[in-house]
Amino acid sequence: MADQITKRSENYSQWYNDLVLKADLAEQSAVRGCMVIKPYGYAIWEKMQRILDDKFKATGAQNAYFPLFIPKSFFSREAEHVAGFAKECAVVTHHRLMNDPDGKGVVVDPEAKLEEELIVRPTSETIIWNTYKNWITSWRDLPIICNQWCNVVRWEMRTRLFLRTAEFLWQEGHTAHSTAEEAQAEAERMVQVYADFARNYMALPVIVGHKSPNERFAGALDTLTIEAMMQDGKALQAGTSHFLGQNFAKSFDVTFTDKEGQQQYVWATSWGVSTRLMGALIMAHGDDNGLVLPPALAPIQVVMVPIYRKPEELSAIVEKMVAIKKNLEAPGVSVKIDDRDNLRPGFKFAEWELKGVPVRLAMGPRDMESGTVEVHRRDTLEKETMSIEGIEAHIKSLLDDIQKNIYDKAFAFRASNVEKCDSWEEFKEKIQTGKFLLCHWDGTPETEQLIKDETKATIRCIPVDSFVCDDKGVDIYSGKPSQGRVVFGIAY
């Protein structure tokens, strides 16, 4: 008997970890804090990448690639930026190894010290802006909308698979504009692209909003975010889009000549989502049987399991399955026939549930006689036996139904865990039970910090689409006047 995964209610973290390992998504690598993404997990990531990449290109972005290493001097030009990342940087100091003179393996060759240390990129603003300097001279060179898919390294003290790893995969878009308005519009457009992706592909309801100054990206004037709620009620920042103003242009001296012949600094944005989205997907939808994948992102959307005693039965069933598979693949449904001979059906059922495959079809001798198939859906675990006749159309609409149902379920869960709160005593109690609280805030970093110190809760965002309440009131903590409510939560 294979191991079961820990129940969510017993230990949420353990459940999450079990699920990642046993659904074969990823594992801890030999390098501390780093992760091996296994083929099944990577297939999901690839699917996310493809969809996002198409969306970026539709807004005019082009892909490019910039170096992994950033000279230390570049990195230190923007003061706020360096302060935000300095404590978690990996630094390359040497370029050669040599045999240990004492015969114990290899050591760093002290002769091979680099004149200037290289920082392994924690994000690429600095090296990209150093490059953009050479690309931009005229208003005709703008805008530049470049994206790169790459890895970055942040030397976190404590890591968790997908949610916070020392090295992670992401995309980072870096744009350059001639006006502040255009750059702001770009930042807003991209956060909406992320929100659309989260909602319609990941089946993840998210709140779009501005970060408070405390939570802003280091070096940004404004950070837009999509915030999701996990099943333990904690918040997960799933994507960000930053309006960087002219900070990086000034640090790297990037100017252009405008239509009037004036030298101006360029306006910038950057935006990114990472493999953390995988963590969001797992935590938002998974259940006690394992992963639940929205059909739009499932590498395998339909799995077929034959049930048989004799080889002749198997070949007859598989023949039938191949025919259905063909009909499903024509309109783009991905199908796998699990004809592994060494495993029993019950084992396969459990395994594909663990991996989150949305639909399972089982066919055995009984079905062969009656011309039926057993259809099982992962999201509700319901199964029904239906005629093979017209099954393809049914499965197509079932996949849409599952996609919608997963979203609705997550939406309903969040809805039942978001509430307005106007009492500090209530706040302290409720915030610990895993809720988003819509509260008045006086707009000062000081108050936010005091609230964080006392409760660990932070302002997840100042919402711009859902949950906007601009009723006037007084700050829940300080009692000072407030212009509207913000979303408080405890974050991953």
Added chain:
RNA sequence: CGGGGUGUGGCGCAGUUGGCUAGCGCAUCUGCUUUGGGAGCAGAGGGUCGUGUGUUCGAGUCACAUCACCCCGACCA
């Protein structure tokens, strides 16, 4: 960096106040029977007990040192 914990076949663990040939479950391999919700029986293979030093007739077990990992904090655009 502070507090706590764990290192024993691939994985998960037991191993008492030192003692006899280091054990169990899962996984693996072979054979037979099975196959509509994680199969059963029989047999087989697989171990520097994290590392080092010490105490002892004798160390997985005790002492000291050291390394690694995990959990709780601090940290986390």
